[in-house]
Every structure is written in C-alpha cells, then in structure tokens.
Amino acid sequence: MPTTYIKAIRDAMFEEMKRDENVFILGEDVGILGGAFKATDGFLKEFGPERVIDTPIAESLIVGAAIGAAVLGMRPIAEIQFADFISCAYDQIINMAATLRYRHGGGAQVPMVIRGPSGAGVHGGLFHSQNPESYFLSVPGLKMVAPATAYDAKGLLKAAIRDDDPVLFFEHKYLYRRIQEELPEEDYIVPLGKAAVRREGSDMTFITYSSMLYPSLTAAERLEKEDGLRVEVIDLRSLRPLDWETLFGSVRKTNKVVIIHEDRRTGGIGGEIAARLAEECFDSLDGPIVRVASEDTHYAFSPPLEEFILPNVDKILAKARALAAY
Amino acid sequence: MPTTYIKAIRDAMFEEMKRDENVFILGEDVGILGGAFKATDGFLKEFGPERVIDTPIAESLIVGAAIGAAVLGMRPIAEIQFADFISCAYDQIINMAATLRYRHGGGAQVPMVIRGPSGAGVHGGLFHSQNPESYFLSVPGLKMVAPATAYDAKGLLKAAIRDDDPVLFFEHKYLYRRIQEELPEEDYIVPLGKAAVRREGSDMTFITYSSMLYPSLTAAERLEKEDGLRVEVIDLRSLRPLDWETLFGSVRKTNKVVIIHEDRRTGGIGGEIAARLAEECFDSLDGPIVRVASEDTHYAFSPPLEEFILPNVDKILAKARALAAY
Amino acid sequence: MEMKEDQELYFYLKLTREFEDRVSKLHLQGKILGGVYSGKGQEAIVVGVCYGLQREDFICPIHRDMGAFLVKGVDPKRLMAQLFGKKTGLSKGKDSFLHAGDLERGIFGATSMLASTLPVAAGAALKFRMRKEPHVAIAFFGEGASSRGDFHETLNFAGIHKLPVIFVCENNFYAYSTPQNAQMAVEDVAIRAEGYGFKGAVCSGNDLHAVMRTAHAAIDRARHGEGPTLIECKTYRYHGHSEHDQPFYRPKEELIEWESRDPIQRFEIYLEKKGYNVDQMKAETEKQIKEIVDEAVQFAEESPYPEGKEAMEDLYANPF
C-alpha cells in the first residue's frame, strides 16, 4: 500500500520512538488530537503522555525544553504546529541550540529535531504559508532538511532523529496528502547532506528541493519533449549540509543552471547557491544562473495573488528557455 | 569639532525629537543611563520620561509597543541594547511589523525605527558581535540600513525616522568611537536606498557596507600602489532598498567584483548580490564574483579565533589579487 | 434610550451569529477558502466589550471575534468580501479571514501568532497616554494565547505604566484540542493580574450584561488614568477549533451544558422579563439580518478578485 508523505513522517517518528526510548515528542495538540495534520496520530495511545506531550502555546518553551532534554541525552522532536510560528522560538533556535555545543567547547550535544509544516499553495495566507528556511541560512550549528518525497521524508527524518545535532525539518504541507509511494518494509535512513539526482541530463541543471521538485520535473519533461533539451534535475533534500560536490559535478557537465524554490527570491537559498556555483565553476558556465522563486512579497491569500507569487511550470519553462537560448 | 559615529546617531535622534514631537524612544536603559553606549545621553533630561522610556527587559514588547504607537501616528525609535537580542523580538519584526501595511490592504503605516549596535571586532563573543542583517534578508515590508560613516549614520537615521515604513538600523559598534568627521551644521538627510561610491576605479569593484568599508578602502589603496589596480569601492549604506543601478553600472565598467562584509559568508547578503549581479550582468563579468566575509561559524571570543573569523585587509587583498590575475 | 440599547445589543448578537453561521456554510460549500474559525457561542464577549466604544478606541480582535468588527462598524459587505479574498475586502485579498483591520475604525488586524497583538495594544495605549487622549486599547485573546511570552511582557509593562489598556481573555477551556488543565495549573487566568500590580476580574462570557458591567467599569477606569484590567470571560465555542475540526476531544455533555447557557437565548430571556415582545423582535431582527447577510454574500460573490500583480502592492508606504 502506498504511503503518503505525511504518513511517512508519522511512521518515521513512530518507528524511532519504538526503537529508542530516548525519542519523545512535544508540541501543541500532538497528543489527544494526534497533531493538526495527524503526524502523531495514535502516538498518545501507543507511547503515553510522558512521551507525547501536549504543550501550552509557547513555542519558545517548546524548543527550549527540547534543548534541555537533549543535552541530557534524550532525543526530542519538537513540533511547531505551522512552521511560520517558528518565529516565536527564533532566539532559542539560533542562539541557544545552534551555539550550544560550540560554547561548551565541544562538551555538549543537542540531538533534537524541530519539525513542522511549511510552504504555500494551500490558501494559507501570510501566516500559514511561509518557507522559513531563509531565516536560518546564515546560522552555523544547525542542520536543515526539506524533503520532497515520501521516501525521503521518512529516511531523512530518521536520520535527523538519530543525528546528534539540532536539525530543522521543514515538511511541505502541500505534499502531505498529495504524494504517495511504496516504501520499503525495512528500516532505512536517507543520510543528511546528500542530494538526489532525480533525472539525468546534459544540457541544463535544475536545482530544487521540497515541493518545487514536481513542477521542476514537469518542466524538464516538457523541455525534453518540446525543445529536445536534456535537463538534469537535482533535489537538494538537505539545505545544510548542502551537497556541493553533486552540484559542482552537474554544473561542469551541463554548463547551465536554473535554481527553483518556493522560498522568496531575495534572501532565499538560491542566491547563496548561485553565488557559490558561480564562484567555483565560473569557467563552466555558458550563461547566467537564473532563479525561479516566489516573488519578493508576503504569501498573499487571494487565489490570483498566490498564483502570481508562487513559481510554477510556466515560469520555470520561460526562464529555462531563455537560458537555453543564451 | 568632529563628530563621532555614535554622537552622529545621538544627534540625529535628538534633532528629530526636537523637530517632531511624535518621535520618541523606548528601550532598556535609554533613560537614566542614557543608553549602554550613550546614544541617548541627556535625552531624559531634555525630553522627559514620557518620550524617553526605560523599558523592562522585554524585546518583544519593546518592538510590539513601538508598532502600536506607530500605527497611531507616532514615530517610535526602539533601541535594542545589543542587536544580537533582536532574536527575542523576531516574531514582532518579521510577522507583525513587516506585514502590517500589507495585511491592512495599504490602510496602515508603521513609521518606526529599530536600532541597535551590531558587529564584531571588540571581543564581544557569540552574543555581542552578531550581524543580524542576514536574519531579515528575505523579509519584504522591512527596510534595512547599515551606515559606515558618521555623516551617513546621522543622515540615514534621520531619513529612517522620517520614513513611513519600519526600518532596521544596524549601527556597527566597532565604529562608535573609532571614526569621526566634521558634519554640516544644518539639517540634512541621506536618502534610503542610495549607495555611495567611496572611490572611483575602472579595474575592479568592491561592494561593501558598514565597518568593512575601511579595510576595503585600505585594500583598494594598496592595490593601486602595489599592483597598479584602480578599484572602485561602493558603500551600500542601505541593504533594503538596495541600489542595484549603481552596482550594475560599476560592474559593467570594471567587469570584476569582490563583495566584502562582516556578516557570515553563507547566507550573508553577499550571496544575494553576487547572484543578482551575475544574473543581470553575466556578459560583463571577466571573472567570478568573489566574497570576503566572516567564516561560517559563531563569533568566537578568544582573540586568535576572532581574528581568524573576521575579514581583514589581507584577506581582501588575497582574493582581489587572485581575481585580478583571473 | 435603554430600549435602543437593548435592541442594538440584540441586533449585534444576532447579526454576529447569523454572519458566522453563514460563513460556516459558505466554507462547507467551498466558497470560502483557508481556515475558518467560528466564535459561535462566544458572541456576548466581543459584543459586550465593544458596544459603546468610541471610534478611536483601539481594539485588537482575534480569530473568533467577528462580532468586534461588526459592532465597531465595519460594513458586513466588506467583511464578507474579506473572507472571500476579494479586492473589496479589508485587506484587498492580501490575507484571509480576520487577519485584517480597519484602522479608521480603530480595529487592528492580527497576525496568526497568538498573543502578538498584546504588545501592540500596549503601544497604542502608550500613545493615548502620551497624547493625553481619553481612549483605551483593548486586546482580545484566548486562554491558550495567555501561555505565550508576549502576554507576560505586555501585562508587566502595562502594569508599570498604568496604561489605558484592557486585556480580555476569552476562556473557552480549550486551545484547539488542549484542555485548560494542560495549559495551566490554575483555575483563572485572571489571577495573574496580581503579579503585574493591577486588577483581574472573572465573569461569565455568556452573560452579556455581566460582560458589559465588567468591561465598562474597566474601560472607565482606564479612561480616567486608573490603569489596566485583565478580564477573563468564561465561555465555550460550539464549533470545532476550525471548520475543519471535529472536536472529538471534548465530552458531548459539555457542549450540551454550554448550549443551555447560550448567550443569545439568555439575552432573549432578559428581554422577555423586561416586557419586550420577543417573538416579534426576533422575527424582525432575523429578517433584517438575513437581508444584510444575503447582501453581504452577494456583494462578496460579485466582487472581483484582485489582479495577480497587486501582490506586489501595499508592501511599503514609501516604496522604492
């Protein structure tokens, strides 16, 4: 039976809680309700209220308490009901968790995961649509993951839970029930920091992650069919660590790059990637690295506005064709 | 008598408070003490406790209260004692202030300034050295300023106070008492969004801002003297709006770019600038755009560590020479 | 005069309920997208607190406070258009539901982040104090939101400066699925006011007159420089957390019990006791309201969506 993206997340947590009694979850409505998106459905019954903790509405406390438990050897998973609300825990994340090991001179570790639904496309409006990855791009000490497939969602979440560093895990809510796959019966992980080449190609490289994988793949297929272009599509999966080697290799092969993400253009990770690729592979580039991303505005609610803001297949095609013609 | 950078900031606020009774200041220790860095020295006496408000230690409240007063027509200046602590007000800034006008369909404005000392180089360690601009790069609705000279500090702060949008104003504490200039007697502003060409050149462009202007200028001088290279040095002054036209013009002239900032390399604004310049001026580039920035780690305390982390003249020279030879 | 007040109050209670019921229906029909949060059962709180406020009084309503917009004079047409994401809505389609304000009527639009309007309300009150204006700021929030840091930072500040601000906690005993006892170890949020040096008061949020008595006394004190009050109104939401939510986590009897304390029926009993012809009043009011809401829906449906490129507008007062 195929597993949805949200179910894959649920299963990863469930199996890890079974496997390791140090793993527990805390957050708003994770218990009785089983989570606003049912990511912890059945957990309270299975693991009891000591390991499935319904917290008050207090994101700073949620993250901070996870940190306190983590330094003592637990492996907490802190759920942020919508990733947008991570702003309320910002200090605990960037100053408390991210610097912890460092300021203890290496004599501490913080094995914890902060996860929550991010992303737009579901009429969530300004505060239920954000892609918060850009808020954390410059912060060392954190790891950051954004899976695009059910397989990866499960494997990366397991890797994140077993990792000894704080990991931000951004799930795309648009994918929760829209994609599903057959998953292996047996335990597996997807290692942090390894990108996946979703489609091989030699004419152009698409670099993307999370929900934008799908329009990127569609655009790549259409470019092959309609323009005879062979586009390589790379799914980053992890944003920190980022798999630079795979990117460098692809750029040196295709010489043209489009970066596609749902986060905003200005300040999104695409800028960093473009800058670094251009710095390291300058001679390999046969055209400018272009970006397709959300417009530099808030994630507006009204359908025509949201449509205008978000990247889509047509916007990718337009940029890719212009680049191909370069 | 020359005016220091910190005195220029003080004078800007003092004059604006004299000029417009809607301007007031709130923050920790801004009253009796006159501010941790004396930015509000004498204000309490001059303007009284209603307009110079010593708050409790509550950054979220400080920013939120400023927002409430601003939407009713006041022009608050919220001081964050060290810019690092802005993390505690993150939600109020990125969600409350930045979206306010937008979510009111244009029927609201938020004329306020959030200012505070940022930057490293004074043995401040992890939590008194941060360059928080990267935390806000992807957030529309905000403006962001980081002056390098006393003249600009005063003129930009006045412009920020008179602006009808929320402005983040990051002062570099290393400059507070280290630089001084003769300033005009009369009232002046430096408009937001205009870069300054600090040095003209035709062989290479340095793009920088805040404290890094000085090592950039020194490096430019040495490159002229020692290598015969004429380097153009652009001081951004405003990070949002950013003066793209000036940058494009310079790149088209010099064809080589080094971006220098104290914020970290990964996730710093340099990546965004490099990406956009390469996207728009690809054919003008005779070599990769390179960045000199703080290493991707925390701002460590011990002098050899801080030295290792921060950019300096030698690091700029090394990158610039490699680029010149490209 | 008093008759006029009784009628107006009844009108607003009924209008709020009918408006929200219609919104729920429209949501079910797929005509209203995004999250929809019904305040059904809690109407007496916002109606009671906001009735009689001055235009300049600054209110910060939250997700269940449709009635606050109505009492403060927002045209139901614009409000409905807001929910539809239409250009004629308060936010011109920028955001949905109640993330919108109307500052000309002293209504501040919230973000989703619970309790985050409390500091803003304090800032508004600070302005009133600085300018010696006799207005008040009022922040509404659920008992769930009272767990957030912004609650504490704000009440503390308001206490220090004796600001003209009223904090109205709508305690409906649940934050989404989380019952009060998993949210706090005390019975009454209101007792926290003592820790900030001002008065807390508890009242029935389903008794319009109790709300009005408590709120108006607090507002009066605030207007006269006597500082803030924390008011806790005990109440209950009839619907799930949002229209997507089936509230299986609540015992059925609880709902039945609270429905028997319905704020509108309670007010009708009061009207009856006072000698009004309630049947007639009810029929007339319902007719009038149906027209208003029908008209609002029609307006919203017929209104245009914003154009895509308007997504880039209204970001800055001084754009670049």
Added chain:
Amino acid sequence: MEMKEDQELYFYLKLTREFEDRVSKLHLQGKILGGVYSGKGQEAIVVGVCYGLQREDFICPIHRDMGAFLVKGVDPKRLMAQLFGKKTGLSKGKDSFLHAGDLERGIFGATSMLASTLPVAAGAALKFRMRKEPHVAIAFFGEGASSRGDFHETLNFAGIHKLPVIFVCENNFYAYSTPQNAQMAVEDVAIRAEGYGFKGAVCSGNDLHAVMRTAHAAIDRARHGEGPTLIECKTYRYHGHSEHDQPFYRPKEELIEWESRDPIQRFEIYLEKKGYNVDQMKAETEKQIKEIVDEAVQFAEESPYPEGKEAMEDLYANPF
C-alpha cells in the same frame, strides 16, 4: 560534620569573593577582555543554593554566578582560563566569561539572552521526571530577566507538569540602570508563582542560612515529586552592572546600607556566635584561597590561546 559544613560554606563564600575581586582587578589591567560582571555582594545565593547538590543536578547559572561554578566543583584554573579566552578554559576560548558550562558537573552554559535558560531547565527537569531520576534543575536569573517571555512560558509549563525545577530569582533591585519600579509594578517577583499554581518564597539573599533553608526545602520537595518553587532572594550588587559601569544611577546610601548586610560578614558573625575562632579561620581560609586564585591566574596566563582555525571546530557533533 556540621563543622565541616560551616567551614566549607565559609570557604566557598570567600573563594567566590576573592576570585571575583581578582577578576575585576585583572579586567582593569586589561588582562581579561570583554564584559565582566561581578556578583560581589550576592555570593550567598549561589553558594547557598548549590551547596549540597548532587553532581547530576542541573544548574543554569547566569552572569553573576561565579560561585555556582566553584561550588559545583569546576577547577578554578579552568574557570580563570575561560575568562582569559584560553584553550584550557571551559569553552576552549569559544566564548567569554560565564557563557560556558560543564555538563559533566551539571552546569549549563547560558547565552546572553536573559531568561533563555529557563526553558532549558524545564527540559532538563522533564528528563529527570521521564527517567524517574531524583534530580532537580535550577535556573538562576535576575529580577530583570523575569520580565522576559521565557520566564512566563517556563513557569507555566513547570506548574502544569509539577516539574522538579527551582527558579531562583536574584533580585538586586536593578537591571543595569533600571530600578525595580520601572521593571514591574509589584514588590515581589515571587508572588507570580501563584499564577502558575505553585509556591513562591521570598528570602534574604544576603543571609546564607535563609537561602539554604528556603532552597533546600524547595529542592527536597522537587526531588519528591512535589513540583517547582519560585524563590526570590533579595540582594544587592556592590559593583556596577559590569566593570565598565559607574553606577551613578543608584543612591550612595543604598550601597552603604547593603554593605552593612554583607553576606560574608554576616556569616562570620554566625561563626563567631557558634564559638569558632573566626580570626584564625579567616586568616587560614584567605591564605588557602589566595594560593588557589594565584595558581588559577598563573595557569590562565600561561595557558595557550586556541589556534585561529579552531574557530571552525566544535560546531557539530556529526560534522560534514
């Protein structure tokens, strides 16, 4: 046994003071860079609370809590090296002063952001509860830090779960230059505990025995599953906010008054009353301590700095 305790307590009080006095001097000489915050005058609080703790008990000290490190068994040499930014310090030069911990001794290193260790302490307590370990977590903070949201979010959570955590507020009446009445509208921070469903207690922070009585009772209750306590210790810092600060904002008489309640002198009077030969004890202790501190300074001065490239180390447990 009791004699040993008296001597140990006296030793730690004196060691803390001498250590901090020396740090102030070294800072003046430019040997210690960055901000230096003296807890002089407040020593009885950390010494009293931490004395007798188990190694696994988890403490979160703040900027004035040098004594907590000493009582918990951190080698003064390493502590001094920490302040010098040397490789042999707790953080290996990564951060300065007290932004460092020693988790093997149950000491958690703070960030600068005031009150932000409170949630962490609650998390540690949660772990003790989950694992049924008889340990406690203790978070120290100034009355100034009690204004921050993290204070509220944490106390509320601790109350709900009856966590084994003690909140120790060191109320020295000032947050930097800001006097208590500009920080809160109440006399005692401790009364806020009621709003979270547990007990608050006020004691003199300059009376070691009062601190110990209050703290140890709370710790005992916490160990036995009886939940958290908020303890407020009234005290005073002799120095400015930091060694850079001239505290002109405080009346001179205040300092004189508080110096007359000096915690160490007070303890000496107690020793005298108990029949110890205090002059001799003092001389011996001072001699012993001088050696320890001298040795610590020498160690710190002779220790190497970290190498520049170590700035890239210790960021990740599983690096990439």
